[in-house]
Amino acid sequence: MTVRLTGVGLTHANGRRALQDVDLSVGRGERLAIIGPSGAGKTTLLRLLATSLQPGEGRLELLGAEPWHLAAGARRRLRARLGLIHQSPPLPPRQRVVAAVSAGRLGQWPLWKGLLNLVHPLDTGGVRDALARLDLADKLFERCDQLSGGQLQRVGIARVLYQQAELILADEPVSAMDPVLAGHTLGVLTREAEARGVTLLASLHAVDLALNHFPRIVGVRDGRIAFDLPAHEVTPQALDALYANEQLDQPSPASPAPAPQIVTIPRC
Ligand SMILES: Nc1ncnc2c1ncn2[C@@H]1O[C@H](COP(=O)(O)OP(=O)(O)OP(=O)(O)O)[C@@H](O)[C@H]1O
Secondary structure, three states: OOEEEEEEEEEOOOOOEEEEEEEEEEOOOOEEEEEOOOOOOHHHHHHHHOOOOOOOEEEEEEOOEOHHHOOHHHHHHHHOOEEEEOOOOOOOOOOEHHHHHHHHHHHHOOHHHHHHHHHOOOOHHHHHHHHHHOOOHHHOOOEHHHOOHHHHHHHHHHHHHHHOOOEEEEEOOOOOOOHHHHHHHHHHHHHHHHHHOOEEEEEOOOHHHHHHHOOEEEEEEOOEEEEEEEHHHOOHHHHHHHHEOOHHHOOOOOOOOOOOOOOEOOOO
């Protein structure tokens, strides 16, 4: 298994319980979309898998290791095998795209090579190839602060492709793109993952993108796994239950009581 969570719970520092009783096993090469309403715990789950958050309860295994039982150096080496795609890639604004993408391999390089690469990019050809897959080869020497939000997201994806990560964790990777580009970009990412046998977990708000691009769908609600199904078995009823918004369901005290109504968050 690439990922195994057993009875995992996580409470944020402010006391907010974000995950509870999460059991999840993901095999090597699987592609899985995580969907669910806002605040359900999708980002927390991905941050936990990225080892930026430590579970309060339960057991986490990643790539055959238990990260929180490893010494710091071994945990750093494990992290170098994980590729993180952020909704807003944390790229230094003045950095050139070539440096931002090549930084994907910093965790695999000795310090001297990483420093040298900052001054003089060592593998411009490899970086250009990764960018070309995202139709961004012409942005190689542009500054990150001169790119649009959607272009920056594609730079973040190119960085993880260049890294050749074994497990890709993507948090809303196409949220800043128009629907056509979002679909195209997810297609590139999922095909790359499939061709390389890489495990891919992505959180997505757009349910149609999740169903079209991922064979397995995990629905998360209130910090728990509501369903874990092959995409073709996800029913409209399961989606309605996942997205039924209890807070919006409360009638206003000042208004005459309307007929009870479940408000469903629109899914694009
Ligand atoms: N750093 C944090 N500190 C405290 N509470 C947090 C933190 N991050 C998230 N939470 C809380 O944990 C819960 C889950 O949040 P999370 O961001 O994981 O949800 P999400 O499903 O990714 O939501 P969205 O779709 O809106 O991004 C929410 O109640 C949120 O307020």
